Amino acid sequence: MKITIIGAAGMIGRKLAERIAQTGAIGGQTVDAMTLVDVVAPDVATDFTGQRVSYAADLTEAGVAAKLVADKPDVIVHLAAIVSGEAEADMDKGYRVNLDGTRALLEAIAGVPDYCPRVIYASSLAVFGAPFPTKISDDFNLTPLTSYGTQKAMGELLLNDYSRRGILDGVGIRFPTICIRPGKPNKAASGFFSGILREPLNGQEAILPVDDDVRHWFASPRAAVGYIEHAAMMDTAPLGAQRCMTMPGVSATVAEQIEALRAVAGDEAVALIRREPDATIASIVAGWPRDFDTVRALETGFRAENSFEEIIRIYLEDEMGQSA
Structure with a gap:
């Protein structure tokens, strides 16, 4: 199986790549080839025994998305994004990366004949906006109150539509706040x-x-990687047309x-x-x-702490x- 991780230099992407290198598999399926891509060349998973390609690329640039899908990876993990604070401060950049980049990837997939990969899309709790119930259920409307949340909600809708049309087989993951994040303190509000x-x-x-x-x-980085591992090989039929879920x-x-x-x-x-x-x-x-009340995710096999x-x-x- 071939897997491509977009945004592989980030914390979750790096840990996912290291996990695949360690086990040689994802979701119980052997990985023979792994491509790692980010705006800076990811430097991870050096002990991977299969074919490994790692390079720097910007998904928003012409031709990059087509290059990413040219060898028909079976699983594409789309983690690349401009996060909340930067997306709010720079509206144009946020929409270019979070929306235009995502659509470029989906359109590139659509342009490859006889191809329907599993696409795992990293979404966010920011798709929800106040006022909130005490516990947010799976049928709570997407009501983002930030540009970042709006961009992620639009990405979720695109994933649903391209999945409905049989262009790809999507799973959208709304990550909890990941804690405890390794490394040095940063200036993020969270x-x-x-x-x-x-x-x-x-x-x-x-x-x-x-x-x-x-x-x-909250959930741990280990749980975050586990979500993706499960999403890679799960049966998506129970998801129907609504492919995006809040994780446990x-x-x-x-x-x-x-x-x-x-x-x-x-x-x-x-x-x-x-x-x-x-x-x-x-x-x-x-x-x-x-x-949150994450019934759909739990019923389809996702787990956390x-x-x-x-x-x-x-x-x-x-x-x-x-x-x-």
């Missing part, structure tokens, strides 16, 4: 969700800019995150969290969804090499 755990676990101070009662929807996760407040940290790493780690209110971040986070303590222990295992 970065503190990982930071208040990652930094204390590494013996460093962390800044908490919001109140303890802020609630959000853990709904937790900041206070619950902190107590999970205490349970795993003790009071000394919690003491490294410094409260420093930020009205701007608090305002942004107040407009985010908090909890069951507690925030489990998410923390996965970080210790996967990123710090510690037995949990």
Whole structure:
């Protein structure tokens, strides 16, 4: 089987490629060839025993999408995107990358005779906008309130339509906020969700800019890779015409995150969290969804963690090499 990962230099793309290199398979299916593409050449999966191609390319440039599908990969994982803050700050760039790039890929697939690949599309909780019910169900309308959310919602509709027409076999994954993200702190509004755990676990101070009662929807990087692995080989017939789903996760407040940290790493780690209110971040986070009822995803075999303590222990295992 051939797989192409677009956006392979990002955190999820890199971990997915490393997982495939480690196992030689995805979703139980042997991978013979893997192509890794991003705007910078991905440098991962060097131990992959099959055919491996890695190069830099911009999906929005003429001819790139056609090159990506020329060898008819069986599975295409589309992770490439301009994320929320940048898409809001630069509207033209957001639509060019998140919408035009996605459509270019789908049109390139449509132009290849006798070809119908599995396409896994990375979407976002940003397709939902307030006001929210206490728990968002699978039939809640897409009502984005940002350019990024709008672009992702349009991508979901395209995936549905091209799947309906038999051009491709799509699965759309709305990722929870991924936590704990490895690496250094960043300036993303959601970065503190990982930071208040990652930094204390590494013996460093962390800044908490919001109140303890802020609630959000989370999953680990390991779960994120698992979603894609499952989506690659699942039976899509039960999805019908609606190919996009919110993934399972853990709904937790900041206070619950902190107590999970205490349970795993003790009071000394919690003491490294410094409260420093930020009205701007608090305002942004107040407009985010908090909890989901992910019946469709669970019924079709997707899985995630069951507690925030489990998410923390996965970080210790996967990123710090510690037995949990």
